[in-house]
Amino acid sequence: MRYFSIILFIIFSNFQVVAGLNYIQSDTVNQNLSDKAKLSFFTGISHEFRTPLTLIQSPLETLIKKQSENSETKNVYELMLSNTNKLKNLINQILDLRKLDDNELQINIQNLDVVKYVNDLINSFEHYCNKYNCNLYYNSNYSSAYISFDFQKFEIMLSNLISNAFKYNVDNGDIIITLVITDKIMKIEVKDTGIGIPDEAQNEIFNRYSRLTEYYDYREGSGIGLAYVKEMAELLNGSLSLESKHHQGSVFSLNFNIGYAKIVNEKPCSLQIKSNNAVKNIDYINNTTNDKEHTLLLVDDNEELINYMHSIFINNYNILIAKNGNEAIQIAESEIPDLIISDVMMPEMDGFELCTLLKNNRITNHIPVILLSAKNNNKAIIDGYNTGADDYISKPFNSDILELKVQNLLILKEKLRNKFSFNIDTEKTIYKNSDQEFINNCIEIINKNIQNPAFTAIKLSDELNLTQRTFYRKIKALTNKTPGDFVKSYKMEFAALLLKKQNLKIYEVASEVGYEDVVSFSNTFKKYHGELPSKFN
Numbered sequence: 001m002r003y004f005s006i007i008l009f010i011i012f013s014n015f016q017v018v019a020g021l022n023y024i025q026s027d028t029v030n031q032n033l034s035d036k037a038k039l040s041f042f043t044g045i046s047h048e049f050r051t052p053l054t055l056i057q058s059p060l061e062t063l064i065k066k067q068s069e070n071s072e073t074k075n076v077y078e079l080m081l082s083n084t085n086k087l088k089n090l091i092n093q094i095l096d097l098r099k100l101d102d103n104e105l106q107i108n109i110q111n112l113d114v115v116k117y118v119n120d121l122i123n124s125f126e127h128y129c130n131k132y133n134c135n136l137y138y139n140s141n142y143s144s145a146y147i148s149f150d151f152q153k154f155e156i157m158l159s160n161l162i163s164n165a166f167k168y169n170v171d172n173g174d175i176i177i178t179l180v181i182t183d184k185i186m187k188i189e190v191k192d193t194g195i196g197i198p199d200e201a202q203n204e205i206f207n208r209y210s211r212l213t214e215y216y217d218y219r220e221g222s223g224i225g226l227a228y229v230k231e232m233a234e235l236l237n238g239s240l241s242l243e244s245k246h247h248q249g250s251v252f253s254l255n256f257n258i259g260y261a262k263i264v265n266e267k268p269c270s271l272q273i274k275s276n277n278a279v280k281n282i283d284y285i286n287n288t289t290n291d292k293e294h295t296l297l298l299v300d301d302n303e304e305l306i307n308y309m310h311s312i313f314i315n316n317y318n319i320l321i322a323k324n325g326n327e328a329i330q331i332a333e334s335e336i337p338d339l340i341i342s343d344v345m346m347p348e349m350d351g352f353e354l355c356t357l358l359k360n361n362r363i364t365n366h367i368p369v370i371l372l373s374a375k376n377n378n379k380a381i382i383d384g385y386n387t388g389a390d391d392y393i394s395k396p397f398n399s400d401i402l403e404l405k406v407q408n409l410l411i412l413k414e415k416l417r418n419k420f421s422f423n424i425d426t427e428k429t430i431y432k433n434s435d436q437e438f439i440n441n442c443i444e445i446i447n448k449n450i451q452n453p454a455f456t457a458i459k460l461s462d463e464l465n466l467t468q469r470t471f472y473r474k475i476k477a478l479t480n481k482t483p484g485d486f487v488k489s490y491k492m493e494f495a496a497l498l499l500k501k502q503n504l505k506i507y508e509v510a511s512e513v514g515y516e517d518v519v520s521f522s523n524t525f526k527k528y529h530g531e532l533p534s535k536f537n
C-alpha cells in the first residue's frame with residue numbers, strides 16, 4: 001500500500017504538469033488542501049490515469065517475460081507491476097463510485113459457484129499471510145453453490161475487506177472468513193483479531209476518504225475501500241455491517257438477497273493458510289557476506305520497499321534488515337552499522353521514536369540516521385531533524401539522490417574520524433557532544449590506569465561495560481583506530497606532553513605511561529612520533 005502510494009504520488013505529480021496545473025506545487029497541495037478536498041480533486045481527473053497506467057503495465061509485462069528467472073531486474077519489474085495493478089484497482093474503484101453518483105454504473109450478472117470463487121480469491125492472498133505473519137481460515141456451509149451475482153464487484157468488495165483484515169491486524173493474528181448460503185440469502189463475514197475500531201469511529205469509517213489516522217497513522221491508505229464496499233453492497237440490494245471492539249478485532253459482514261442458490265455439494269468445506277513467517281526471508285538477507293567496507297541497516301515494515309532499497313544498495317554495501325523499530329535497536333547495538341535508513345511510518349515504534357532512542361544510546365548515538373517519509377510538509381521534516389536525524393528524505397525518493405546522501409554522510413564521518421587527535425593540551429573538539437563524551441569517558445578510564453602495565457584495551461571495554469566487539473566497532477567508527485591503537489596513541493601523546501612540559505627522565509616517563517621496559521617504550525614512541533623520546537626532552 002505504501003509503495004503504491006509512492007507511484008500514485010509520482011503520477012499525481014506528473015499530472016499537474018500534463019493537465020496544465022503546474023502552478024499547483026505538490027507541497028502547496030499537501031499543505032493547503034484537506035485530504036478530502038485533495039482526493040475529490042483527484043477523483044475528477046482519475047479517468048486520465050487509465051491510459052498511462054495501461055501504457056506502464058503492458059510494456060512492463062513484456063519486459064518481465066524477457067527477463068530470466070530470478071534476475072534482479074525482473075524483481076524490480078514485478079514490484080512495479082504489482083504496484084501498477086494496485087493503483088489501477090484503486091482508480092477503478094474511484095471511477096465506479098463516480099459512476100454510481102452519476103447513476104451510470106452497470107451491474108454485470110454471472111452465474112458461478114460462489115464457494116469456489118471465494119476459495120480462489122482467498123488463495124490469492126497467500127503471500128499476505130507471510131507478509132503480515134497472519135493465518136487465514138475459510139469456512140463455508142456448502143462445498144459448491146451456484147448463484148447469480150455481480151462477481152466483479154463482489155471480488156473487489158471482498159478483497160477490500162480481506163486486505164484490511166490483514167493490514168489492521170496484529171503480528172501473528174487470525175483472519176476468519178465465513179460464507180453462509182441459504183435459499184435466499186448469502187452472508188459472508190470477514191473477522192480479524194486486529195486492532196479493532198473504537199465505538200465512536202464506527203460510523204465514520206464508511207465515509208469516502210475517511211481514515212482513522214489519529215488511532216494508528218503508520219498504515220497508509222486512501223480511505224476509499226470501505227466506502228466502496230458499503231455503497232456497492234447497497235447497490236446490489238445488500239448491506240454491510242460491523243461489529244468491533246477496540247484492541248480486540250472486527251467483524252465485517254456482507255448480506256445479500258440472492259433470490260435462489262443451486263446447491264451442488266451440501267457438505268461444508270474449509271481452507272486454512274498458515275503463515276510460514278516472513279522472518280525467514282529477512283534472516284536470509286541478514287546472513288549475506290560481509291565483504292564491503294560499509295554496512296547499512298535498512299528499517300521498514302514494508303517488505304516491498306525493503307527489497308527495493310536492498311536492490312539499490314546491495315552492490316556497494318553490506319546490508320542488514322530490520323522490519324520494526326525494536327529489531328532495529330537490537331541489530332544496531334549488536335552490529336553497529338555505519339549508517340541507518342529508516343522509514344518513519346512503522347507499527348509499534350515509528351521512525352522518530354527509533355531515531356530518538358538510537359541517538360540517546362551511547363552505543364549507537366554516533367551512527368548517522370536517514371529518515372524516509374511520505375510526509376513532506378515542513379512540520380514533519382522539522383520533527384525528523386528534532387529527533388537528531390542526520391537527513392530526512394521524502395517519498396517518492398530518487399534512488400540516485402538517496403545513494404548520494406548515503407555516500408556523503410559516510411564521507412563526512414570518514415573525514416571526521418581521520419581528523420581524530422587527542423589534542424591533550426588544547427581541548428579543541430571536532431565532535432558533537434555525545435561522541436566527545438564517549439571519547440572523554442575512555443580517556444578518563446585510561447588516565448586512571450595509565451601507570452598500570454597490565455591495563456589493556458580489553459580492560460577498557462570491560463570498564464565501559466561494552467563487549468570487545470561493540471567497543472571495537474564504536475571506537476573505530478569514531479577515531480578510525482582499533483582499541484589497542486587508541487590506548488597506545490593516548491599514552492604516546494601523554495608521554496610527549498610529559499617530556500616537553502615536565503622535567504622527567506625518559507625511564508620515568510615510560511613508567512608514568514605504564515611501560516616497564518624503556519627500550520620497548522622508546523621503540524613505540526619512535527614509531528608513533530617519528531622521533532626518539534630524547535628529541536622531546
Ligand code: ADP
Pocket residue numbers: 160164165168192194195196197205210211212213220221222223224225226227250
Ligand atoms: P484505507 O484502508 O485505505 O484507509 P478503508 O476505506 O478500507 O481505507 O478503511 C477506512 C478506515 O477504516 C481505515 O483507514 C482504518 O482506519 C479503518 N479500518 C478498516 N478496516 C479495518 C479493520 N479491519 N480493523 C481496524 N480498522 C479498520
